[in-house]
Amino acid sequence: MSNHYDIIFAGAGLSALSIATQMVDLPFFQTKKILLTDRDQKDKNDRTWCFWATNEEVNQLPPVLYKTWKNCHFHSPIHSEQLQIKPYQYHMVRGIDFYNWAKTKLSQHSNVHWEFGNITDMNVQTGSLQLNGKTFQSSWILNSAITPIQLLPSPLTPKFQNPFTQPNDPPSSQHLSLLQHFKGWVIKCPTPIFNPDCVTFMDFRVAQKDNTRFVYVLPFSQTEALVEYTVFSPQLLSEQEYDTELTNYIHQFLQTADFQILDQEFGVIPMTDFNFPTTQSNHVINIGTSGGFVKGSTGYAFKRTQQRSAAFVKDWAKNSTPNLSLIQSSKKYRIYDSVFLRALSDELVPAHLIFGSFFKNLGGTAVFRFLDENTHLLQDLKALNAVPTLPFIKAAYRQLNRLYYV
Numbered sequence: 001m002s003n004h005y006d007i008i009f010a011g012a013g014l015s016a017l018s019i020a021t022q023m024v025d026l027p028f029f030q031t032k033k034i035l036l037t038d039r040d041q042k043d044k045n046d047r048t049w050c051f052w053a054t055n056e057e058v059n060q061l062p063p064v065l066y067k068t069w070k071n072c073h074f075h076s077p078i079h080s081e082q083l084q085i086k087p088y089q090y091h092m093v094r095g096i097d098f099y100n101w102a103k104t105k106l107s108q109h110s111n112v113h114w115e116f117g118n119i120t121d122m123n124v125q126t127g128s129l130q131l132n133g134k135t136f137q138s139s140w141i142l143n144s145a146i147t148p149i150q151l152l153p154s155p156l157t158p159k160f161q162n163p164f165t166q167p168n169d170p171p172s173s174q175h176l177s178l179l180q181h182f183k184g185w186v187i188k189c190p191t192p193i194f195n196p197d198c199v200t201f202m203d204f205r206v207a208q209k210d211n212t213r214f215v216y217v218l219p220f221s222q223t224e225a226l227v228e229y230t231v232f233s234p235q236l237l238s239e240q241e242y243d244t245e246l247t248n249y250i251h252q253f254l255q256t257a258d259f260q261i262l263d264q265e266f267g268v269i270p271m272t273d274f275n276f277p278t279t280q281s282n283h284v285i286n287i288g289t290s291g292g293f294v295k296g297s298t299g300y301a302f303k304r305t306q307q308r309s310a311a312f313v314k315d316w317a318k319n320s321t322p323n324l325s326l327i328q329s330s331k332k333y334r335i336y337d338s339v340f341l342r343a344l345s346d347e348l349v350p351a352h353l354i355f356g357s358f359f360k361n362l363g364g365t366a367v368f369r370f371l372d373e374n375t376h377l378l379q380d381l382k383a384l385n386a387v388p389t390l391p392f393i394k395a396a397y398r399q400l401n402r403l404y405y406v
Contacts (some may be wrong), residue, residue: 005034010145016142045263049095073201115136271341
């Protein structure tokens with residue numbers, strides 16, 4: 001079999017599988033030879049994705065919803081409420097369900113091939129990568145495996161030299177980076193303690209310990225739920241600290257000491273204002289985290305990945321060439337995220353006060369719309385006025401030499 005392909009995916013995670021499954025629906029791509037590469041078989045439930053969406057938006061997504069909640073609780077020291085989020089509902093997708101759906105769909109197309117193993121080199125100038133001792137060549141590499149900058153701790157990054165050129169990010173205005181890291185337990189209790197119709201969306205009542213910490217509670221039934229402890233900080237915690245904080249939360253706020261751990265997950269998501277280049281050669285398109293698909297201020301990725309992928313693939317098929325502008329956030333939202341990250345990084349205002357003010361002054365629907373990057377100028381002004389003003393003015397001033405580069 002020839003090792004030349006029309007399109008190669010370097011990494012076969014959320015973004016690659018989203019784009020590939022949309023490509024095979026269109027005649028333009030059904031004649032293209034496509035290769036997906038990844039270091040694992042995508043046969044484990046290694047993550048979950050949550051998001052809010054309207055019924056219309058859900059109809060455009062893969063049919064892999066695991067659980068939906070109509071109601072959301074929010075808790076912070078300054079404000080707690082059951083949020084009014086119509087027309088949205090809160091949804092959860094399990095990684096394994098999405099992987100299985102995508103692999104099944106792609107297996108029905110003979111022009112799609114897989115190669116599993118570690119990428120050992122990528123040449124962005126020639127459009128080639130090395131895997132399992134073989135060289136694969138392509139007109140286009142859609143890259144989600146390698147980021148232009150290191151975003152995650154060393155054990156989680158590739159072991160070979162980064163093939164990308166140094167980004168246009170001068171030392172006088174270095175990008176901001178935090179890690180959103182979390183550990184979750186799926187627990188089962190002997191007695192009913194959960195409301196299966198209501199998710200706890202951000203509970204800031206836990207000790208903040210000089211950074212941002214909160215808990216999600218995603219009930220699957222009256223007796224089972226995913227309880228996830230989340231932190232925004234520059235470094236990860238020890239494994240013991242995640243476990244201790246989860247136990248403390250279950251004891252104090254769920255008010256039970258009688259539970260069984262059925263499953264657990266751990267994840268790290270980069271939060272940064274780095275302006276990810278959509279490409280650095282005529283052969284490579286950056287997607288996923290490498291292409292800035294993850295929202296810098298929140299880490300949400302599932303719905304926005306589906307929406308960006310759909311627009312990008314349809315336009316590519318229509319015009320026979322990829323339009324990279326369709327996979328970028330607009331400049332104004334990148335600026336908002338950059339100022340938010342400065343406020344957090346410099347500890348100008350605690351996150352529980354930001355989100356507490358947001359929900360108290362705007363309401364759940366308006367906050368979700370703003371975080372979806374789906375607002376006009378008047379709605380933006382209301383959102384910016386809903387949070388503590390002085391800290392964000394200070395953050396914006398400190399970011400003035402940075403905002404050109406986001």
